[in-house]
Amino acid sequence: MISFNFRRAYPDNTPHPPHGLWFAMNDKGVLVTRHEGETVLPYGETALPNLLRPEHTLLLGYLDDTPCFACYIADETLPSATRQFGLRDLYGRVPEAQHAIAGYASQLLLWQRSSNYCSVCGQALVQIAGEWGKRCLSCKRDVYPPVNPCTITLIHDGDRALLTHKAGWGNRYGLVAGFVEPGESLEDCLRREAAEEVGANVADITYFSSQPWPYPHQLMLGFFARYTSGTGQIDQNELDEARWTTRDEINAGVVGIPPKLSIARQLIDHWLTHAV
Ligand SMILES: [Zn+2]
Known part of the structure; x- marks a missing residue:
């Protein structure tokens, strides 16, 4: 059991902070890079601009005061300075708090990709402001990330x-x-x-x-x-x-x-x- 200082963020209309820690992943794993000989998560303005799909970038929250972004990366050849680790294999390679947030990121990214349409009537779902839930405007159903x-x-x-x-x-x-x-x-x-x-x-x-x-x-x-x-x-x-x-x-x-x-x-x- 670990505890760390993480303040969650939810979708709203305020601009994202300019810099942060990137939890960039796809089905192959979480993207890491090297810094002074250490395996680290990318940090900066954008993780790797040519790999990101900005429309899929989520602001997860703040680890201490550091903004944490999740994004789904395109399935393209990665730059040689980077590697990917599955969530389980990432454990022990980055600080435990970052590993925990990577798990949260994977759940929200999966939710964003798998919750586009209402499972009852097939209408497109819309984001509910201020939370991760989505709403079907046709049948008035609200749905939330599963746990x-x-x-x-x-x-x-x-x-x-x-x-x-x-x-x-x-x-x-x-x-x-x-x-x-x-x-x-x-x-x-x-x-x-x-x-x-x-x-x-x-x-x-x-x-x-x-x-x-x-x-x-x-x-x-x-x-x-x-x-x-x-x-x-x-x-x-x-x-x-x-x-x-x-x-x-x-x-x-x-x-x-x-x-x-x-x-x-x-x-x-x-x-x-x-x-x-
Ligand atoms: Zn519906």
Whole structure:
């Protein structure tokens, strides 16, 4: 969980500030350049004028006092001084706050590109002033950038934690997770996912923290829950293994755990050093 000083901006008619930090991306990743040997996001008046589509530039807000722009870059040959990294691979290469804003940028750029028409009547949507929402003037519907909540849970039983594995993950294990469905509380979702995915009944649910997960627009809500009973029957459509693992096994590297970027890892790291 990180915190940083970011003041959000919303679409209005005031001119954009002249300089800023550029979160320029397309489906291949986020554009970075080199400055004094370091990987940095482009900074300046425009990131790379020949690559930008100015009509798609969004002012996201201000990191401390630095304006942050998002733009979708044309799919052309990039200048040799630049590279692109996928959002996950960008983690650790730029400051954590910038990585978080890159995730926000990717969600808003996707929203701008995918919300041009009303899904009911097909009319063009118009921007609502002062927010990211859009309006259909024909059927008076307002629509907003999607955020899909998901629970992710470290199920524990004394000195053991229940880790999950999907086909193709190699030696990396994860945690029980799933989307909140309509009509569910977070606790309902967590209990359902534990029962469906790994055949576990749980109690003593405690909240840990949350994390935006822009792949493409989830909000992960992390919990701990104590195992009480269950068959251990896994959902073979989702998993190929669920495994009880001790702290010593994790510390010894017997099983691989998720990358530091993820809330799954933060839950595991917390559990390794705390009673939950
Ligand atoms: Zn409509």
